[in-house]
Amino acid sequence: MRQQNWLEDLKKIVGVRNVLTDPMALLPYSYDGYTLVESTPRAVVLPQSRDEVAAVVKILARAEIPFLARGAGTSLSGGATALEGAVILHLSRMNHILEIDVENEVVVVEPGVVNVHITKAVEPYGYFYAPDPSSQQACTIGGNFAENSGGPHCLKYGVTVNHIVAAEVVTVDGDVVMLGNLAGEIDGPDWLGLLIGSEGTLVIATKLWLRLTKQPASSQTILALFDEVDEASRAVSAIVAAGIIPAALEMMDQLAIDAVERGPYPVGYPADLRAVLLIEVDGERHEVLETAREVEEILHSHRVREVRLARTSEEKTRWWANRKTAFGAMGLISPQYYVQDGVIPRSQLPEALARIAAIAKRYDIRIANVFHAGDGNLHPLLLYDGRDPQMVQRVIQAGSDILAVCVELGGSITGEHGVGIEKIEDMRRQFGEGDLKAQAAVKTAWDSEGLLNPGKLLPTAPRCHETGSGPVKRD
């Protein structure tokens, strides 16, 4: 049964001011961090509690109107963009840290809490929250839950799924379900594991219990400056092959370095540098000293130009800020960028980078590389100007070719940014007919009408009959 007065019903739940329908109020929601597809939501609702979320969901489901949750809108695959006339539940006001439970090493948060605020809040107790996406200064934990976000330090500490012990979620029918437990032990089927990373297509999280990690006793950040991208890639493989598990192992190429050096946190890299590795080792003090020395030796056997060790915490913070603002800094060298997220086996790094360079040449575009080298998670940044439709087409094609390379080299089309709108068709490249069918069956089991975050992740998902404004490819 369609309900005509759903908007009025929503206003009764969250208040008139918390339901946006003015076209100019909706316009800024037309995309997230992924700018190749633009689509304006039908309305935006700002609930402030679990009960409000559940009530809103019930109203929308009854009216057969698709919907999705959005946090800070930093998704790089379009996860927080509303397709098919969906309504956005903007959870920005559900941003409270509810409890710091030191005894159980757990922090309880609402989904709209900013990732880095969690670490700041638990720092005085000697803890941190490990998954640290580069957008951590803005992205929210609800989005991290949806995308199973990673980050530089996930090389050693694991990704979001390893750090959420329990979750309270609202289903498409508006039911509230509690999954997981404080002990972080799996009881029965791992429903929580299924939901984390489902890109907002199965449930909306309203409360999360996160695992706290003890701050390491000591750490050392190392910069390695290279004249050859190849040598830097080989050094990465050599470090891991030597049995060292750094806390983080990051790489940037010349074009990326050029951008970040113009940004707010320049490090002072020489202009002719071809590649830089940012390496962090942590643990007990003696262990850190020992490992850092080993890493240095390996770097020197790979024709490194210079090795710098961070001397102060300010220096370390700056090096990381420089790296973590790399995507945004692309604005300084290009009007727009399209970032990819393919994964390859670490040993294939030199090959993958060479092939990406060839693709850039073939399509006559610039590609910068900033990535988590340690776990082979590439982030080629394809630079483009949205006012040039031919260039946009070339960039989309080049992106698809790069993903093909990743699959061919034995990797995957996404490491941490999610499939979203961006890679939905590439899913067919990664999975066979049977896989996709099984995935669609899971989706149907949770959301038979296809109301939750439509048009994302699964190319074969059930579709809602309602088709409002569809995706618009930028032209």
Place this chain on the structure above:
Amino acid sequence: MDTGQCVHCGLCLPSCPTYVETGLEGESPRGRIFLLQRLHDDPSMLNAVTTEYLDDCLDCRACEAVCPAHVPTGHLVEEWRAETPRRGAEGDSPALGGFRGLSRPLSFFLGSPKGLLWLQRLARWSQWPVLGPWITRLRFVPQPARYLVRGIPQKIPKTLSRYRTLPSLEGSRTPVLLFVGCVMDTIYADTNHHTEDLLALAGTDVVLPLEQRCCGALHMHGGDPAVTKSWAKENIQAFETSGASVIVVNAAGCGTTLKEYAALFDLADPWHARAQRFEAAVVDATVFLSQCSLPTLADSSDVHITVHDPCHLAHAQGIRQEPRTLLKRAGYALQEMAESDLCCGSAGIYNLTHPDMAKKLLDRKISHIPKTVAWVAAANPGCLMQIQSRLCEDPKGPGAVHPLDLVWNAYRQAGLIHPNPDGLVSR
């Protein structure tokens, strides 16, 4: 208007006070940039909601400081405000209208020593029992000012700070020019004197050219840059004839505006180069003094201070450590507050034109002040007035004060500064 560098990464969102407060994408820097881009392409899209979103920008520059691509959101919004009337908006928002109503009285009160003396008088009279309430109800006084005047100091000097004769120090180097400002020159005249005393203690000669003017920040934020431009010329001239090599300023808002004077003039305009030389000479007083060799005093750890970082000090000028350095050197114990660099809602005269949002931000600020501190130090008159307007409700609680007042007081108690009746400092 070039908003092209914004790649929509969203890193600015949590730094924006209006986003933090409302949770609306349109009230975020990224949302504002998006709207400005669309308005640029199609000005007819402007409606009441857009005007409200754009106009709610505090111009606090927090987003500019964190933007990986240096998108000058605050500047772009200022530019939009200046251009809006020419674009034929469908009527000003109450806030923009509020500023336009204030623009003329502000030009009178801030524009000359005569006007400033009137401002000082009115501020003083506003504290008198019967006269006070009457003054705050004058036609040109916006209603929220009735609340705000509670934040001004109890004792307002009877003359401008610029009318002080300063001794010349023997064998000192080139003097520095103290930029006295407008609100600082009148309501916070004592803070200017304290700054002069500290500069003298550091062995620096100070000149106070009478011809200097208000920096013009308020007009700039409100979309009336023509006034700012004419006052900028007077300030540049005053500096050039003063013989000083450095311009010391103790108000964060003024400092930021003075450091951006060159952008007011076309590249071809000869004033551009003069403004550039002026800009290069501007130094915040806390920075200047922290580089001087002021003596280190013993800890008086019983007096706890928390520092509020004014937006135009922390975000626009990148100055955070220096006020703390000076306070610690003067023997104070610091206790940091959460969100010390989130706007208090003052933002020039934002608290007069946007009372609702300003109140929400003030509530937030007050809630973060640690219970045990004696003072909240803020190096900007707007913040001082705004924060004190609430703190005054609890006479036993902390007060808001300029960090240099605290530093001055510590050195005076240590016997290193001896103000005499002539206002001269002996050393």
